[in-house]
Amino acid sequence: MSEPLLEARGLTKRFPGVVALNAVNFAARAGEVHALMGENGAGKSTLIKCLTGVYPRDEGEVTLGSRVIHPRSPREAEAAGISTVYQEVNLIPDLSVAENICLGRQSTTFGLLRWGAMRTRARAALARLGLTLDVSLPLTSYSIAIQQLVALARAIDVAAKVLILDEPTSSLDEREVAELFAIVRRLRDEGMAVIFVTHFLDQVYEIADRITVLRNGQLIGEFPVAALPRLQLVARMMGRDVKEIEAMDHRPAAAPRSGEAPPVLAVRGFGRRASVKPVELAVHAGEVLGFAGLLGSGRTELARLLFGIDQADCGTLEIDGRPATVRSPQAALARRFGFTPEDRKTAGILPNLTVRENLIVALQVRRGLWKRIPRVEQDALVAKFVAALGIKTSGPEQLIKNLSGGNQQKVILSRWLATEPRLLILDEPTRGIDVGAQADIERLIAKFRDEGLAVIFICSETAELARNSQRILVLRDRAKVAELSGAAVCEESIIHAIAGGASPPAGPAGP
Amino acid sequence: MKFRVPAQLIPLAASAAVLVLLYAGGCLAFDGFTSPRVVINLFGDNAFVGVAAVGATFVILSGGIDLSVGAVVALTTISVAALLGHGVPPLAAVLLVLAGGAAFGAFLGFIIHWFELPPFLITLGGMFLARGLGFMVHPESLGITHPFYGETVGGLAIPVAHVTTASGRVQTLTLPFTAQCFLAVVLVASVAAKWTRFGRNVYAIGSSESSARLMGVPVGKTKILVYTLAGFLSALGGVVATFYMQSGNPASFVGLELDAIAAVVIGGTLLRGGVGFISGTLVGVLILGIIQTLINFKGDLNTWWTKIAIGGLLLVFIMLQQALSRRRRE
Amino acid sequence: MSVVLPLVLWIALAAGLCFSRRSVVFWPLLALALLLLFNQLFTPGFFHVEIRGGHLYGTLIDILNQGAKVMLLALGMTLVIATGGVDLSVGAIMAIAGAVLAQRFVGAGWSPGLAIVAALALSVVAGAWNGLLVAVLRIQPIVATLILMVAGRGIAQLITDGQIITFENPTLVYLGNGFLLGLPFTLTLVLVMLALTAVLTRRTALGLFVEAVGDNETASHFTGLPARQVKFLAYVFAGFCAGLAGLVAASNIKCADSNHAGLYLELDAILAVVIGGTALTGGRFYLAGSMIGALLIQTLTQTLYMRNVSADIAPVPKAIVILAVCLLQSPKLRERLARLGGGRKRRAGA
Known part of the structure; x- marks a missing residue:
């Protein structure tokens, strides 16, 4: 096992009310692709953000090579040699490919930009990925996959030693993923340490050399890929012991009602x-x-x-x-039909409206603009659902944003129940x-x-x-x-x- | 490889085509239109709008908007007139108002950035403030009689063409100093927009502020600088206006900000920011000017057609932008 | 009379302040009360009201009468802003309405009633145009309404053929200058429109839908709410209100002046709405707040006038009000103040 290039020891990050990372150790080695795995809230993105200086860490030490580093911004991390490619293409859509690769580090003479040098540099960075593009065209003239590769070119254009790929494949199709992986392999073989965050298991087994699993802010473990079969990986991500799974009694769930009805x-x-x-x-x-x-x-x-x-x-x-x-x-x-979205805050609640309004809005939409539900009926509905679902609120006129998450969710459920859904x-x-x-x-x-x-x-x-x-x-x-x-x-x-x-x-x- | 116009150039190309068509139409319809005088006046008469519109271009490119343009121009004209009236040397007066305009813009930019407030409301406040301050400086129109204005500035005009009048005399046409200022500002601003880090940062912020921040663009500094530049150019527009009018008036230039914004949009700059050219604004200003000239030549056509024509052009260009950005999304 | 009316006013204000203690409307109302108090103490004659020929006259009455236009505009603007939009064209629509009124009546010889209907109809069409651009073509509201803001006055001049058309018809003059039950007719108009808007928004589901769309468009869309139709209606209504304001403005000066009718009033209306507590980002709206905001602006103007401050300089205090209101509404500033205030401030309802 080679020496770690980027190493975090005892990394801890707290947010009000939660410990997002609890004394996590992590090491990325030169010439290896290291997959970072975990379900929602596992602490993957917090770890990445601590490494790249988006968040300051509360405890712990991060070393790059043999030097302790304290990046305070993605820019400082980049200067130290840690570059990141994000899930969403975080580039400037309207600027040219060349500018996107060079923005913030353009060379100038007498304060004027050297466009020729910029284009040459961009072409060189892309050539390293085996890509030939017209770099003077705006970024949006290319597909998302190419844009992702441009982001990659930008990331390695500085003397990057560590490359973090934060779910770069979520919007790519299979062929594009294969192309990306070919490039990642080449970079790895050039001696770069690659940290790869993804949810796609197949991709992990295709490209990673090593896997670190996080769960609920805790380090579950670091494994060579060969030592961690799929089943074990999934079990660990879900917080189950494989033995426990094998020993688990197969409780049959209630049998489905085999009705005649379609x-x-x-x-x-x-x-x-x-x-x-x-x-x-x-x-x-x-x-x-x-x-x-x-x-x-x-x-x-x-x-x-x-x-x-x-x-x-x-x-x-x-x-x-x-x-x-x-x-x-x-x-x-x-x-x-009724639908409670996954992202309650941005797609579920109407934050500055009251519990009552949040609860009746779907029914009101069904009744139509002109047939306002009389206030008495609204209050009765709210009282009914507050009691039936055990919603803890100071009253129907409380703003929903001031309720706890669970109670917000119950209000959204009530919103649909009020429409008597099927x-x-x-x-x-x-x-x-x-x-x-x-x-x-x-x-x-x-x-x-x-x-x-x-x-x-x-x-x-x-x-x-x-x-x-x-x-x-x-x-x-x-x-x-x-x-x-x-x-x-x-x-x-x-x-x-x-x-x-x-x-x-x-x-x-x-x- | 097949040649195609990049999507970003389509609005500019369309604007240029409109300008050429309007000019050609004018030449065909009216005898006097072919005279170089028409072109020279186009630059001279619209110089102050043009200078201010260049400032508005930077603001719009950065994704903001500036409603204070007209009021700052008016405040500048009356300030210059009042300062000269008090015996301040002309150059000192000009430098003073330019510094004042820049400081005013910096103040607005600071509030917009620091308190994360909508530029629309803050520059609206700036508009009322500048308008009122103008009347505080001097409540009514004030003529400028300083010899610097009449002789020095007048003497700076450059001869550019000769025409033969109907009576057979040869007349020399000169490009007035105001037009020279306008062209110089367009030139310098084009270089700044295309060839400096500041210029590219403005585009980057306007196109995607969050990405720009992640890519290390100094967002706050750039934004404040943009509004400072806009304030400075509005003040310069005001100075140019005093050369043109030989007076200052706190009540003048009401609604100039709309002309500036219209010129910017018609010149192909997207109102959402991130895409556009300073040269486009030059074209936009000339289009507005040529519409005015055409209506003047026509004589029996009334002035309100100017507003309707500008509104119609705005509609066409906004629809074009919408169509282009929709195509981009797909 | 000079004693009774101020007394009634102060009792009403005090009651209003007590009643609205916990509401957003409290702050603009307090500002209005302080401004009036200042005038009570330092501006002689501000509260002087007298009866002439059965009609009330005085500064307070002038404030109501002169403020009517912005109050009417603010009604429509409140709904538009609550959906998360803005309408820059209402000043221009006022000019169009005035132009149609005068041209139809004087030029085409229509009856005053028909001319009024024609003016309002065209205003609604103008509002629908804005609604089409914003709700259907999804053009950013500032940009979409800028088009009519620029072209509208040209259209108004086109209608009047560039003339300033004057009229003397008693019905038309009554709109902006008449008295009903001793009070300006414009006050009745505003009250009727306020009541109508309140009924339209609070007796139907329109108010809820508008607030839902402005508060969280995604979540509204996910509940099946017809966001586009709601936005469209808001712009149509703003157009109608602007039409009414345009009729009042024309009637005030007994002519249609396309260049100056409603000039910059869109900005006053936006300001009134923001002062009244409706956020520019949309969501919860306060019709009463907007009315108080409009009255505050008018009272400020009148105060400056009574204190012999030139009308030209009046924009300066107005600018200071705008900047102050913006700063007070800035979440960033609140964040910073909250950090200064430490843990003393309890979270409401927690």
Whole structure:
């Protein structure tokens, strides 16, 4: 094992109320690709941000080579030799490729920019990646994949020793990923230390030499890739011991009601380019259908398609056995669907409005602009749901932003329940809320099911998913890979399915 | 490789085409239009708008907006007139108001950046402030009689063409000093926008402020500098206006900021920032000027057609921009 | 009379302040009260009101009468700003409305009623134009409404053929100068429009929808809320209000002056809305706050006038008010003050 090039020891970062990183050790070695893995809230991005100077660290030491470093900004980290490529292309869309590579480090004579030198330098940086582009064209004349490579060229244009790739592949297709990987391999062979953050398991096994797993701000461990089979990796990311999984008793979940009635919602060959590969699914009244998969597996994207936020570009959709379309949230509402989004703060709550207004808004939309729900009825609805769901609030006129996460989530649930839905799509309804509220919401899901609702339940916690679902649809890399039902609805099979048994079809070789 | 106009150049190309068409149309329709005098006047009469519009271009490129332009120009004209009236030497007076304009812009830029407030409201406050201050300096129009204005500045005109009048006399046409200022400002600003780090940082901030910050662009410093530059150029526009009008008036140039913004947009600069050219603003100012000239030549066509024509052009160019940026997203 | 009216006013203000203690409206109301108090103490004759021919006259009445235009504009502007937009063209729409009114009545010989309907109809069309650009074509509101702001006065001049058309018709003159029950008719107009707007927004779901769209457009979209239609309606309504204000402005001076009618009033209206507590970023709106904001601006203008400050210099104090209001609303400043204040400040409702 070579000496670590970039090493963090005992790195700790606290935010008000949470320890985002707890005494984490991490080491990146020259000539190696080191994958950083973990589910939501594991501390991956906090670790990256501490290494690149976005956040100051609270405790611990970071050394580069043999020198202790204290970067205070991404720029300082870059000057020290740590460059980052982000998930979203963080470049200037309207400037030329050459400028994007050189911005902030242009050479000048008498204060005037040397455009010729800039273009030459940009071409050279791109050539290092095996790329030939017209560098004087604006960045937006190229595809996202090329833009990502331009960001990479910018990152290594300075004398980078450490390259951090923060989910660079989330918006690339297979061929583009293969090209990127060819370049990453070349950089690795040149002796660069590469830190690779991703959610795609196949990619990890394709490119990484070493894996570090984080969970809830804790270091779970560092492993050579060969020593960590898929199943173990997934188990560790999910906070399970493999032995524990193997020993786990297979509690059968409640058997699905095999009704005569057609499914409330069924789709066939339903998908959207660059979002979800065509899937087939059906959800019945009185049933909870779970979506399992890691972050970025396509589970949220599928939910958005079903609710009409994004439009499917292939496949058919049936409601109660009859062909139908759901091409907007308005249409979904009219079909009596409900959807609680994953990102409660930015897409769920109306933060500066009251609990009452947040609760009645969907029903009001259904009744229409002119038929205002009388105040008495509003208050009755609020009282009903506050009592039924146990929402802790100082009153219906409290602003929802001042409620705790769990109570906000219950208000959003109530918002849809008030419309008497037939299908509820719940995307991570228990994320970021306390244990008590989580148990409440799980109880509610069971209650909805018993009352005859169809529920689609998306969750990162396999145990929670297994507890609450009758059937489970497993997604990996934006495609449905398995459907579990009956006795198979258990953590072990979910994890097996997510990890995927066989190795995936290899992408085409690099250029 | 197939040749194609880069998307960023389409609005500028369209503006240039409009300018050429308007000029050609004028030449065909009116006898006197072909005279070089028309072109010279186009530059001379619109010099102060042009100088101020160059400042507005930087602000808009950075993703902001400046509503204080007209009021600052008016404040400058009356300040110069009052200072000269009090016996301050002309050069000192000019330098003083230029420094004042820059300081005023810096003040607005500082508030916008430091308190993260919308440029729209802050420069609106700046507009009222400058307008009122102008009346405090002197409540009504004040003529300038200083010989510097009549003789020195007048003597700076450069002969550029000879024309033969109807009576057969040969007349020398000169490019007035105001037009020279305008052209010099356009030249220097074009270099600053294209060839300096400051210029490129302005584009970067206007295109994506968050990316620019991550890429190490000094966002705050650049923004304050942009508004400082705009204040300075508005003041310079005011100085040029005093050369042109030989007077100062606190009530003048109401709505000049709209002309400036319209010239910038018609010149192909995107109002959301990040894309545009100083030379485009030159074209935009000339388009506004030539519309005015055409309407003057036509005689029986009324002045309000100017406003409607400018509004129509604005609409066309905003739609063009919208279509282009939509195409980009797809 | 000179004693009774101020007394009533002060009691009303005190009651208003007590009643609005915990509301956003408190601050602009307090500012208004302080400004009035200053005048009570230092500006002789400010509170003098007398009855002539059954009508009330005095500075306070002038404030109501002169403030009517901005109050009308502020009603529509409040809804537009609450959706997260802004409408720069209302001043120009005022000019158009005045022009249509005068041209139809004087030029085309229409009856006053028909001329009024025509003026309002064209104002609504202008508002719909803005709504089309913003809601359907999704052009940034400042940019979209700038078009009509620039072209509108030209259109108004086109309608009047560049003339300043004067009229003497009693019905039309009454709009801006008449008295009803001893008080200016404009006050009635404002109150009726305020009541109408309140009913329109609070008795239907429009108010909720407007606030939802302005507060969080994504979340609103996810609940199926028709955000585009709501925005469109807001601009149409702003156009209608601007039309009314334009009628009042024309009637005030008994003519249609396309160059000066409503000049810069869009800025006053935006200012009134912001002073009234509605944030420029959209969300919760306060119609009463906007009305108080408009009155505050007018009272400030009137105060300066009564204290012999030239009308030309009046923009300076106005600028100071704008900058102060902006700074007070700046989250950044609050953040910094909160850090200074330490832990003393409790979080509301926590």
